[in-house]
Amino acid sequence: MTGEATTRPAVATRPAGSNQPSEQAAAETPSFRRSAEYWLEAWNRFWFTPRLPDTLCVLRLLTGAMLLYCHLVLASDLLSFVGPTAWINNDMARQLHDGAFAPSDWARSYLWNIDNPTLLWIHHAATLLVTLCFFIGLGTRIAAPLALFFQLMYLHRLTGALFGLDQIVTYATMYLALSPCGARFSVDAWLARRMGHRRDASRTWRFLLPNDSPSVAANVATRLLQLHLCVIYLFGGLSKARGTTWWDGTAVWYAMANYEYQSWDMTWLSRYPAIISALSNATLFWEVFYCALIWPRVTRPIMLAIAVAVHGSIAMFLGMITFGLMMIFANGIFVSPEVFRRRRSEQVAETDPPTTVETSTGELPDYALKQSTLDPDVEKLRAKKVKIRDAASKVKRRYRALKQREEKYEARVKKLREREDKIKQYVKKRRERQNRGEGSDGDEPGQDGLL
Amino acid sequence: MSKRASENQKPSRRTRKRQPDAPNSATPTDSQPQGPASSTGVPKWKWVVSVLILFHLCAVILPPLAFQTISATGPSPLIGTVIRPFQGYGQFLHLDRGYAFFAPDPGPSRLIQAAIVQPDGSVQEELYPDLSSQWPRLLYHRHFMLTEYLSEIYQPPGPPNEMFEIDPLEAQLWQRARGRYEYVRQSMIDHLRTVNDDKQVAIRRIEHALPTLAQFNESPLALDDPRSYNVLLDQPVVSDTIAPTGPTEVIPPPTTPGQATDAGPLSPPAATAQPQPSDPSRGLESATDSEGRP
Numbered sequence: 156m157t158g159e160a161t162t163r164p165a166v167a168t169r170p171a172g173s174n175q176p177s178e179q180a181a182a183e184t185p186s187f188r189r190s191a192e193y194w195l196e197a198w199n200r201f202w203f204t205p206r207l208p209d210t211l212c213v214l215r216l217l218t219g220a221m222l223l224y225c226h227l228v229l230a231s232d233l234l235s236f237v238g239p240t241a242w243i244n245n246d247m248a249r250q251l252h253d254g255a256f257a258p259s260d261w262a263r264s265y266l267w268n269i270d271n272p273t274l275l276w277i278h279h280a281a282t283l284l285v286t287l288c289f290f291i292g293l294g295t296r297i298a299a300p301l302a303l304f305f306q307l308m309y310l311h312r313l314t315g316a317l318f319g320l321d322q323i324v325t326y327a328t329m330y331l332a333l334s335p336c337g338a339r340f341s342v343d344a345w346l347a348r349r350m351g352h353r354r355d356a357s358r359t360w361r362f363l364l365p366n367d368s369p370s371v372a373a374n375v376a377t378r379l380l381q382l383h384l385c386v387i388y389l390f391g392g393l394s395k396a397r398g399t400t401w402w403d404g405t406a407v408w409y410a411m412a413n414y415e416y417q418s419w420d421m422t423w424l425s426r427y428p429a430i431i432s433a434l435s436n437a438t439l440f441w442e443v444f445y446c447a448l449i450w451p452r453v454t455r456p457i458m459l460a461i462a463v464a465v466h467g468s469i470a471m472f473l474g475m476i477t478f479g480l481m482m483i484f485a486n487g488i489f490v491s492p493e494v495f496r497r498r499r500s501e502q503v504a505e506t507d508p509p510t511t512v513e514t515s516t517g518e519l520p521d522y523a524l525k526q527s528t529l530d531p532d533v534e535k536l537r538a539k540k541v542k543i544r545d546a547a548s549k550v551k552r553r554y555r556a557l558k559q560r561e562e563k564y565e566a567r568v569k570k571l572r573e574r575e576d577k578i579k580q581y582v583k584k585r586r587e588r589q590n591r592g593e594g595s596d597g598d599e600p601g602q603d604g605l606l
Numbered sequence: 607m608s609k610r611a612s613e614n615q616k617p618s619r620r621t622r623k624r625q626p627d628a629p630n631s632a633t634p635t636d637s638q639p640q641g642p643a644s645s646t647g648v649p650k651w652k653w654v655v656s657v658l659i660l661f662h663l664c665a666v667i668l669p670p671l672a673f674q675t676i677s678a679t680g681p682s683p684l685i686g687t688v689i690r691p692f693q694g695y696g697q698f699l700h701l702d703r704g705y706a707f708f709a710p711d712p713g714p715s716r717l718i719q720a721a722i723v724q725p726d727g728s729v730q731e732e733l734y735p736d737l738s739s740q741w742p743r744l745l746y747h748r749h750f751m752l753t754e755y756l757s758e759i760y761q762p763p764g765p766p767n768e769m770f771e772i773d774p775l776e777a778q779l780w781q782r783a784r785g786r787y788e789y790v791r792q793s794m795i796d797h798l799r800t801v802n803d804d805k806q807v808a809i810r811r812i813e814h815a816l817p818t819l820a821q822f823n824e825s826p827l828a829l830d831d832p833r834s835y836n837v838l839l840d841q842p843v844v845s846d847t848i849a850p851t852g853p854t855e856v857i858p859p860p861t862t863p864g865q866a867t868d869a870g871p872l873s874p875p876a877a878t879a880q881p882q883p884s885d886p887s888r889g890l891e892s893a894t895d896s897e898g899r900p
Binding site: 195199202224225231232243247250257262263307311317318320325379386390393394398409422428476477 | 698706742785793797800816817818
């Protein structure tokens with residue numbers, strides 16, 4: 156548009172009767188529509204492209220283990236944290252949310268009303284059982300939302316005793332509950348294999364024991380957790396940017412000189428203030444720019460490497476092993492599921508041909524046939540299918556891009572032709588006017604001569 | 607949301623008609639493109655899911671934004687209004703966080719010291735959190751967060767009576783905040799009494815100061831040196847107990863040109879000695895029964 160405006164002839168030279176603004180608007184309308192379509196398509200692609208669930212399945216294992224560990228640790232001193240004689244007793248916990256001391260909120264928990272220690276223990280045992288099911292992937296479709304529900308009830312009860320670990324473990328569970336995270340590395344996957352055709356015949360079983368094919372649900376859960384991590388880091392970085400020590404470079408010193416956090420004495424670093432300063436500044440900038448630099452493929456490995464370094468340091472030196480590990484696990488959501496799929500295929504290919512099991516009749520049992528011959532082939536085929544699909548999608552993307560470019564060129568050529576016609580008309584009119592003018596000029600000498 | 611790939615890959619009849627061979631456009635992400643998506647061909651369930659996603663994203667983004675915009679007068683009027691429809695949802699899902707880890711600046715730890723009166727009249731002191739008795743580390747950290755929470759919600763006694771006349775709303779908020787602090791403190795005292803066989807218990811808040819980098823390099827002290835623990839007194843903002851004992855400053859008389867001053871520069875304020883945690887008489891907030899509660 157800008158180029159067009161600069162090459163356009165001055166208003167005074169425009170042919171009479173031309174309506175430039177309306178032409179401009181007409182030219183803009185399809186571009187606006189194209190732009191809207193582009194964004195709609197981008198949104199569609201970002202959220203609704205089916206994705207393999209492998210990364211989520213690995214994350215389920217890790218999150219489930221962490222959640223189970225959290226509940227087990229709570230069990231070691233349960234009545235100090237829930238019940239009528241806890242650090243924050245039941246009445247107090249309720250009053251912190253029901254509007255007695257601050258505006259009322261929706262962070263409600265039925266645990267405020269359970270005073271009986273036996274009931275609390277039964278409830279906690281049920282929580283542990285559900286979390287264990289979520290961890291091992293048994294009835295994951297039901298266990299995951301239930302584990303989330305129990306976790307939320309505990310969170311709203313444990314006001315005052317919570318920290319970053321509780322947040323990230325809850326968010327991970329929340330997004331996993333939306334996805335078929337039990338499709339691999341789970342008891343569900345094993346059951347699905349065992350059930351075979353019976354599973355395929357029933358819609359309920361297909362829902363309860365999802366297969367590991369790409370799905371939109373897996374993609375939505377992945378994208379939500381990815382975006383949530385971006386929000387966490389962005390606001391973590393912005394909060395730090397409001398302080399002074401993250402800028403003057405002493406923040407990391409204060410973190411490692413904190414005796415209550417410290418799990419490994421790092422005060423020897425005080426002899427190298429430049430390193431401390433660099434670590435402080437790097438943390439600040441990494442957190443602020445994480446939300447932008449985690450998406451391009453070029454910078455993603457760098458951002459993930461820094462994430463592992465930062466959270467690994469928190470885990471090792473600041474005594475928050477659980478929080479540090481969980482943040483690293485959550486960052487794993489940016490790892491492509493094909494990494495796990497490829498590993499699996501490689502493992503299958505590397506294994507020796509399995510020994511065949513013969514029955515008493517001398518025939519190979521069905522399951523043995525399946526295990527010994529079909530699985531590796533199926534895996535290889537699947538891997539090939541994924542590769543071919545990738546290649547096809549790349550070709551399609553290129554084709555689409557070329558097509559769009561072609562459309563743009565066509566539109567441009569059309570405009571240029573229109574302009575050419577206009578210029579021709581203008582030149583023609585001008586010549587006619589000149590001819591007419593010359594004609595009149597030519598008469599004058601004659602007239603003069605006559606005179 | 608639970609639509610499978612096969613269902614999703616099947617383009618609608620309308621789309622197929624209009625864009626028979628329209629593949630997906632270029633993308634820099636890992637995603638595997640499938641089915642065409644034009645504004646006319648988007649299935650209804652995608653619109654519904656999109657609206658839900660947008661709602662959820664608002665509930666994720668707005669709470670930390672509100673946290674950043676909060677000031678003495680409350681959150682920014684814009685964010686305060688926009689966040690309202692998402693507040694309840696965010697609170698229930700624990701999304702109403704600020705994510706200010708070690709921010710804006712890493713500060714000192716706030717602990718609790720409990721004085722437990724033994725049957726023989728001696729006083730046993732315990733510091734919370736305590737790594738030797740709270741194991742594993744996660745349990746220790748939960749106790750640490752509780753002690754931090756007590757200091758975080760601390761509100762000095764008050765408000766002064768005049769405040770009810772000048773700003774009754776602010777005075778009420780002060781009263782409420784103080785009430786919350788006292789109730790939480792009482793709940794902690796009750797817990798300690800329960801786990802200590804109903805013995806008399808009193809608690810006080812302790813701040814564990816952090817040495818600056820320069821201080822540490824000049825004279826390295828052990829990080830758990832008793833001198834770095836300070837008692838946080840529970841006293842009104844305006845109190846005789848914190849009134850300076852000597853002249854706070856000497857203001858030099860105005861000088862005329864060519865006249866030298868004897869007073870010199872401003873002298874520093876009189877230092878107030880910080881009580882040590884080993885002094886059980888300072889800062890103890892003793893247990894009161896239910897009738898004695900605020």
